[in-house]
Amino acid sequence: MSDFPEGTPCWVDVTLPDPREGKRFYGELFGWTFAEGAAEHGGFYSQAFSCGEPVGAVVPQLPWQEEPPAWTLYFATPDIKATADRVLDHGGSLLMEPLEIGQFGSMLLARDPGDVPFAVWQGGQQQGFRRRGEPGTFRWAEIVTRDPDAADAFFPAVFPFEAKRLPEPRGGDHMLWHVAGSPVAGRLRMPPDTPDEVPPHIAVHFAVTDCDRAVATVRRLGGRLLDGPSDGPHGRTASVADPLGAAFVVAGPRAAAARPPGRGTRRRAAGMPGSAR
Structure with a gap:
């Protein structure tokens, strides 16, 4: 069972052309520390930690990505395929179909009919951030x-x-x-x-x-x-x-x-x- 009720914000990450600069900036601004992703998943996803607990991540912008650097908000779901169907049924679009990230969970990227981008997360081993509402989270x-x-x-x-x-x-x-x-x-x-x-x-x-x-x-x-x-x-x-x-x-x-x-x-x-x- 998810730690986050359906529809609750559960994770954030920022996509940047220079993740090293991003980690320097957010590390000093919020006091975050970082850990690199597992090698079997590309090693590119740098989780951010506050007081030892995961609170977000820094992601490199890939060469073919045209979107500018931006923060992405993830909403929790217990059934990512059902959520993807509702996105399409109600006039939204999928930027990325549901994707399983090993044992960590599954994600999708979407836009609402007014072009607002957002993400959805179905937690596995990783449910979402473990601290929120505190300084630096x-x-x-x-x-x-x-x-x-x-x-x-x-x-x-x-x-x-x-x-x-x-x-x-x-x-x-x-x-x-x-x-x-x-x-x-x-x-x-x-x-x-x-x-x-x-x-x-x-x-x-x-x-x-x-x-x-x-x-x-x-x-x-x-x-x-x-x-x-x-x-x-x-x-x-x-x-x-x-x-x-x-x-x-x-x-x-x-x-x-x-x-x-x-x-x-x-x-x-x-x-x-x-x-x-």
Whole structure:
């Protein structure tokens, strides 16, 4: 039996053209250590560990892959073939058919009808990450799409999601998806002025103790700030990119909680994902 209810995020990995640079960056930013994959499976999959527990992985971008560097979110399933059938039945597409990874488990890669890429994992020996919600580990994920109606119809048909719309005083469009009464992911509509070059995507959030300090570390290590930091429903967050271009979100306590009393915070105008600052 899986450690993760069906539809729950259970794993993340990042595909990069230079995995060594990725391990340098994420190792210092999050304190991760790495182990190379087994030789019989190509030895290319570098698992990341926090406090000795698996929390994600770095994957090399193959020469024929045209997609830019990016983080991939995996949703858990007890039956990957049945999930693949539902993806196709509800208008999605398979980028990779279900593939068995030895005794570790099985995976597939897919897109929803609005072109949001995601992955699915049926655990075997490897069920998924063993730590989450702690500094340096996966905390949350938001499906960011230009076609929210397609996402709202597709994902709850593929996974056992209960959808709940959040009130947005500024006229935004934000949905929360729950499994067994607990929120597992969100869905956001891209603002209309989002640059065309920003593709639909899943924004993977990692927990940090201090968002502003994490942003400073990202910049020091050669990454970029894309948006924020700002306070919101997930605490204080900032969209950033690693030195190779893979975007993600760092999320910490709200500014007042993360700093000693009397220390001011800087305000930044919100920028769109994909814009360097």
